[in-house]
Amino acid sequence: MEEERNTEQLILNAAKKVFLRKGFDGARMQEIADEAGINKALVHYYYRSKDKLFNAIFTEAFSTLIPTIEELIEKEQGLFEKIWGVIDHYIDMLSNNPHLPMFIFHEISRNPERLLQFASNIGIKPQKLISAIQREIDQGNIRPVKPEHLIVNIIAMCIFPFVGRPMISGILMGGNQERYQAFLNERKVEVMTFVLNAIKIDKPQ
């Protein structure tokens, strides 16, 4: 009884590891089975096809990457707190799942129809965030950045270090892994400061 779930979870963990690292096209059912320490046919026994198994992984990964942002934004009151909440959460989460964004972006890029599955779940919430930012601008609390750009800027600065890790680490840091790790540790504060300076109004005093 407990074993079922155990095996099922074993497969999921293995599949996640393999799919996230290699993508759908690069992943092999055999490798997933090996990673799970079981037989290939057993993978098919629990998840009938590669597609089905992939969908399970993709759905979970997508949920990890996206909906949290909505809650985060609702949670905090002020705009700056909201922004810090997003940066703080995202960089933590990505540090624990470094392959996640590349996986999601690549798979969606290869097969954009996947997004449609989730589009309905998400609804119109982005518009609410955009309006909220616009309100801050109208009230003179922050500089007049186009809200869509501000949002993309923040997300971009959080995600890019992970999508581009080998390039940053290899080229910018000259292959020095410690330097990359230090870079990651500084990242939250650096991004927050950067955004803050970019949008805050100069107080003449």
Place this chain on the structure above:
Amino acid sequence: MEEERNTEQLILNAAKKVFLRKGFDGARMQEIADEAGINKALVHYYYRSKDKLFNAIFTEAFSTLIPTIEELIEKEQGLFEKIWGVIDHYIDMLSNNPHLPMFIFHEISRNPERLLQFASNIGIKPQKLISAIQREIDQGNIRPVKPEHLIVNIIAMCIFPFVGRPMISGILMGGNQERYQAFLNERKVEVMTFVLNAIKIDKPQ
């Protein structure tokens, strides 16, 4: 005689299209042949293997994405002009090659050893740029951003709209393609303004 080059180029163009869209694992030699309107065996006649053909594409793509940045930085004098040069060039180039960054980042992520091939070509130049930024900080011309972060921020904000196109267009813009296009058109100025505000020193007057 001229035909050779024509066919060879035909294959390269087709391969570029297919590899950039689907990645190495997702690409099929047959599809490349179809795309070029020729026979599959002919592809092997010019480029012996899928790997060889892929390397040709990857090398060209990598060169398009990276070394230009070095020249750009040398070209302009002031830091702000350098930054504008990078933003201007990158967003133009990526508009013409939207799949390029996803392709490069994904393939490097899947096979980081590839970077080593190019590491030697690149040398220590990033350090020069980092020093240049540090100098500006020391001279009190810009705020004290850690240079590595400033560089990553700028690149991230330029590249992300292309890596994350389906997400931005689908979720943030509610699937409205025109809005995404408008977003891209505004992008250069928005990024430049954002960076400028983030690093410039408030002049009390």
Place this chain on the structure above:
DNA sequence: TTTTAATTTTGCCAAATGGTAAAACCAATC
């Protein structure tokens, strides 16, 4: 202990895929 149901393994298949040998074709040269 026997029966039954679920789980796991074995052995295998059909399709897809990268690759190649050899034939066919074509253009220029002798």
Place this chain on the structure above:
DNA sequence: GATTGGTTTTACCATTTGGCAAAATTAAAA
């Protein structure tokens, strides 16, 4: 017009890979 060298197509192979049927195993129920 035959020969030669490069190009293109045809036909095919070996391997990989997703998937499955059926046997084997295990564990629980009767």
